[in-house]
Amino acid sequence: MKIALVTDAWHPQINGVVRALSETAAQAQRMGHEVLVVNSLGQRTVPCPTYREIRLTLRPYASIKRLLGDFQPDAVHIATEGPLGLAARFYCKRRRWDFTTSFHTRFPEYLAARAPVPLGLSYAFLRWFHGGAAHTMVSNPALAEDLRARGITRLALWSRGVDTTLFRPLPEAERHAILDLPRPVYAYFGRVAVEKNVEDFLRLQLPGSKVVIGDGPQAAELQSRYPDVHWLGMRQGEDLARHLAATDVMVFPSRTDTLGLVILEANACGVPVAAYPVVGPLATVRNGINGILDADLRTAALAALELSRESCRERAMVYDWAGCTREFLGNLVPARGRH
Structure with missing residues (x-):
């Protein structure tokens, strides 16, 4: 099958959306499918206001028309609601092609x-955008329920995976050597941005160290503002996995994430998670097994110390990228099926 995957989020961005899309594309290719990823690389772009790491493609319709017209895909998936996604939606509608979309990010809350942009206005745009799709893929049932309440329907589940070979537990002595800090070590891992609510973690009064x-x-x-916190900066690959595995609890303060791949990656390292009982963590955290969900984040962080690192690892092992990709492929629709 020839699959066109259109996304405004792609390398060199480092985030959960890019990880999910790149892993899915790679897995689909290993399964024998031909995947064209249409992204902003090589196109004229401008930085997204307040978030310069994200590049927005200028006048993308010409490239969408050329790439999709030449490729003639069997299925089209539009992964993001940015300029490329809008151009692809417009192109498919003009050609009377069917397509699927996915909902990764709560842009209304981020905006x-x-x-001062009202949530109602932003969600009205999302209802229109996703309303044109055969169906919209979401990562978990809790998110699906929330979106249905906001008028976004025709939803299909597409779960996420984790690389349990890269993200793995380490012996205690090695953990202490990597992070030679007063224990316990509580970590925030992810993008440091206002929508991630990182300051809720930084303000916590906790024993030991925070990184x-x-x-x-x-x-x-x-x-x-928080010089007593240990700021380790951006880490990738093996270096990231080892530092994450060296921590004792991963604190996830976000209230807006739709899933949180970092939760799965922490669990794969044997690290329990402390989080609020909101949509993202509710999808992957089993309270008292691989993490603690509590409206009081400090209570959750302290209680998570008592959880079994082995149970966290076992919980992460069920999230397999190959299985997730088969879900994604099963949700696709023929571009020219109905017409």
Whole structure:
């Protein structure tokens, strides 16, 4: 099958959406499918306001028309609601092609955290955007329920995976050597941005040490305000996995994430998670097994210390990228099926 995957989020961006899309594309190719990833690389772009790491493609319709017209895909999946996604939606509608979309990010909440844009207006745009798809893929049932309440329907489940070979537990002595800090070590791992609510973690009064693994537009400001926190910066690959495995609890303060791949990656390292009982963590955390969900984040962080690292690892092992890719492929629709 020839699959066109259109996305505004792609390398060199480092985030959960890019990880999910790149892993899915690679798995689909291993299964014998031909995948064309249409992204902003090589195109004229401008930085996204307040988030320069994200590049927005200028006048993308010509390239969408050329790439999709030449490729003649059997299925089209539009992964993001940005300029490329909008151009692909317009192209498919003009050609009377069917397509699928996916909902990865709560952009209405992210936008409202930066500018006075009403949530109702943003969700009205998303209802229109996804309303044109045969169906919209979401990562978990809790998110599906929330979106249905907001008027986004025709939803299909597409779960996520984790690389349990890269993200793996380490012996205790090795953990202490990597992070030679007063124990326990609590970590935030991910993008340092206002929508991630990182400051809820930084303000916690906890014994031991706090570390931040990651970078982002809010990093410099928060680092100056919380000098007692250990700021480890951006880490990737084996270096990231080893530092994550060296921590004792991963604190996930976000209230807006739709899933949180970092939760699965922490669990794969044997690290329990402390989080709020909201949509993202509710999808993957089994309270008292691989993490603690509590409206009081400090209570959750302290209680998570008592959880079994072996149970966390076992929980992560069920999330397999090959299985997730088969879900994704099963959700696709023929581009010219109905017409």
